[in-house]
Amino acid sequence: MTGTYQSLTVDLPESESEAAQDLLHEAGAMGLEVRDREQPIMPGVRAPSVGEAIVVAYFEDAETAEAARAELAEAFPSARTQLEEQQQQDWSNAWKAHIKSVQVGRLWVGPPWDVQNATPDKVRLVIEPKMAFGTGDHPTTSLCLGAVDAYMAAHPGADVLDVGTGTGVLAIAAKRLGASRVVGTDNDPVSVELARENAEVNGTPEVEMSGKELTAVEGRFDLVVANILANTLIELAPLIVAKVKDRLVLAGVLSHQKADVEAAYVNLGLVAEPGAQQGEWVRLDFHAKRAIP
Template identity: 40%
Template structure:
């Protein structure tokens, strides 16, 4: 039997609020696209895309009622939102996603692209191939872009990395492609771990990415700890992530809003020395170096 999906599109200036509404109603995938005629698809070093007005696409499972989600969007955003709904078959969704997601560049060398998309890049380019899946994470979301931007500029050669809350595995795969010796990728969702394993295999790095249960992380502490989750889990996980990070090692956190920066940072100080936050739209990335013991 063919599976259908409910896609709700919210066109707004305040994308973080629209995303929060989609998350509240259990969206299986959320994608941000420029509402203009062209997508911002390339990132040069130390720059991020800036959408004046964006389309937030929320994908929901068959049978989800659209009316409560639409009402919540209008309540949260008022006149600053236009809402459209569509029903998509599996094939329609995948085809549309591929058409709307050209390759994205991070830094000088790293590209993220669908499997069938041509990439016009130099000989030293590193191309990660990802297609849509329910454990979503394909480089289109600001928090993912912020983390990929950090990885693209970091020295990862020979480093051991933890991707805590790996989703589709995009950060873990990028780290290995950029030179990391090994990545431990963990998530509370078994579907995310399966997506990570499949995506790692498709990119030829399955032998350097392991996916244990969160309770079975071994071999730490690590040179780099990545955590692209949400502010509250980041705060509650401070003892765990601190323990996983080597003295002098790097901690990279995303998934928090700008108003949550101080709360998250204070949970890790004085064990970590923080860089200035990097911000895109209402989202922030915090990077820090663990103080030497």
């Protein structure tokens, strides 16, 4: 592969990392690399300062990268940015080096180039990351995979809705673990297309991957999972709660954001349960006060 791409390196407070990632993704980044205390740092790669994170965004051209840099500087005044031109083959190697396989409960989840390391006794999900989030190696995805595994073990044949499906990993996992109807929604057309490709690869083409708004998705679901940003979870709370028949699982939330997100859903009638935590990332679990038919 020939040619170049642009890498935008951003140093900023760790508490602002998730929102910055969302902004960069929306600004046209081909992919993101995140370095924080939750992620192992590759040898020879600069680590973030204490209390900070480093987000590296990759862009196809300088114009898009410069526009993203300006937008980020306005939204996050304390961020320090550096824009560099890189050789295209370096991009490929850097991207793959930061995607790892994981084992959660009955599941093995990993990229195609790591399939040889899959454990034979696990349900194997092969997820091609490309330009969408969610290969299983991030704490928020792992936390959700654990919840999906536990719920499906106790409720075989349940219906599942995955809000903000990304690569489709949670929806595909639910189907492979015995779910009946499974729907994955995302407002990013690239993610929807990739999720459909991943569903085909994993033998679950019947999973409905959709760009529909939540209000256009029919019915309620036994399990609803949403692994997205805290502010978006609060904004979408009424629409998400309207889809919950029994259980709701939320992730993409840092520990200091937990109270605000939890309150948004409790105020709409759900009952909070003990969740789970990996480092600074928390998973919030809820159930409906009574099962809704």
